[in-house]
Amino acid sequence: MPIVAFDQVTVAVETDQSPGSKVLLDGIDLRLAEDRIGVIGANGSGKSTLLRLVNGLLQPTTGTVTVDGDSTVSAVRRVRRNVGFVFTDPLSQLVMPTGREDVELSLRRSVRNGHERREKAEAALQRLGLLPLADQSIYELSGGERQLMALAAVLAVNPSVLVLDEPSTLLDLRNRELLRRTLAGLEQQIIMSTHDLDLALDMDRVLVVEGGSVVFDGSPAAAVAAYRALCLAGPPAFPSPSSPGTVRQPGAS
Numbered sequence: 001m002p003i004v005a006f007d008q009v010t011v012a013v014e015t016d017q018s019p020g021s022k023v024l025l026d027g028i029d030l031r032l033a034e035d036r037i038g039v040i041g042a043n044g045s046g047k048s049t050l051l052r053l054v055n056g057l058l059q060p061t062t063g064t065v066t067v068d069g070d071s072t073v074s075a076v077r078r079v080r081r082n083v084g085f086v087f088t089d090p091l092s093q094l095v096m097p098t099g100r101e102d103v104e105l106s107l108r109r110s111v112r113n114g115h116e117r118r119e120k121a122e123a124a125l126q127r128l129g130l131l132p133l134a135d136q137s138i139y140e141l142s143g144g145e146r147q148l149m150a151l152a153a154v155l156a157v158n159p160s161v162l163v164l165d166e167p168s169t170l171l172d173l174r175n176r177e178l179l180r181r182t183l184a185g186l187e188q189q190i191i192m193s194t195h196d197l198d199l200a201l202d203m204d205r206v207l208v209v210e211g212g213s214v215v216f217d218g219s220p221a222a223a224v225a226a227y228r229a230l231c232l233a234g235p236p237a238f239p240s241p242s243s244p245g246t247v248r249q250p251g252a253s
């Protein structure tokens with residue numbers, strides 16, 4: 001598996017509301033080498049910000065993020081070839097009139113031959129049961145259908161790391177199960193944020209993000225318990241340090 005490493009990462013931005021800098025992430029030190037990594041946490045805790053660092057969509061203010069040793073700043077092109085990113089909102093990703101055209105577009109750089117490209121696009125659509133919808137306008141698809149279409153476009157290029165930002169938000173139960181089965185069958189390393197705690201339990205390792213810090217890092221069951229405690233009882237109701245996994249205090253490096 002690839003290794004995604006965060007070394008002393010902070011992200012800070014300036015906004016009209018905070019002319020100094022607003023810290024979105026602080027003290028992130030991670031070495032992600034497992035096949036399936038989940039990221040959970042409350043709204044606005046910093047999950048998307050963390051994920052966007054992995055393929056260089058966002059650059060750290062301080063510290064470094066690397067994917068198999070490639071910096072997301074100095075080697076961003078190589079990182080982007082290796083890391084596929086699926087956005088929460090499929091309309092921020094799907095730019096062509098139909099899903100088929102979108103999948104073919106994403107293959108344009110890696111597959112020069114038009115016939116081969118069409119075949120690969122067909123296979124990617126087939127894998128997610130999307131062939132019947134492939135030639136329909138993106139705007140005529142339901143939100144969930146679009147979400148699967150965006151996943152198909154990213155999977156078509158076979159990235160070695162797949163980053164998914166809340167991929168099941170728009171999916172019904174049947175399509176959520178299709179997503180689970182599809183993800184389970186992939187050889188890629190997966191890093192996924194989700195509010196769906198069942199999906200989180202499918203992972204090998206789960207990070208809990210709160211207030212821009214990773215406050216728990218460990219097994220899925222322990223992480224979900226930590227997150228529930230955090231939400232329901234309020235901080236600092238984390239599991240005791242003897243629980244499986246690592247409890248981290250916000251801001252600690």
Ligand SMILES: Nc1ncnc2c1ncn2[C@@H]1O[C@H](COP(=O)(O)OP(=O)(O)OP(=O)(O)O)[C@@H](O)[C@H]1O
Binds near residue numbers: 015022044045049
């Ligand atoms: N460019 C930006 N400028 C200012 N604030 C930002 C910026 N990007 C994100 N934020 C803020 O940073 C915090 C974390 O945002 P982020 O999108 O990472 O949260 P999240 O955990 O993914 O939330 P959700 O579960 O609601 O999707 C939020 O308070 C958000 O408003």
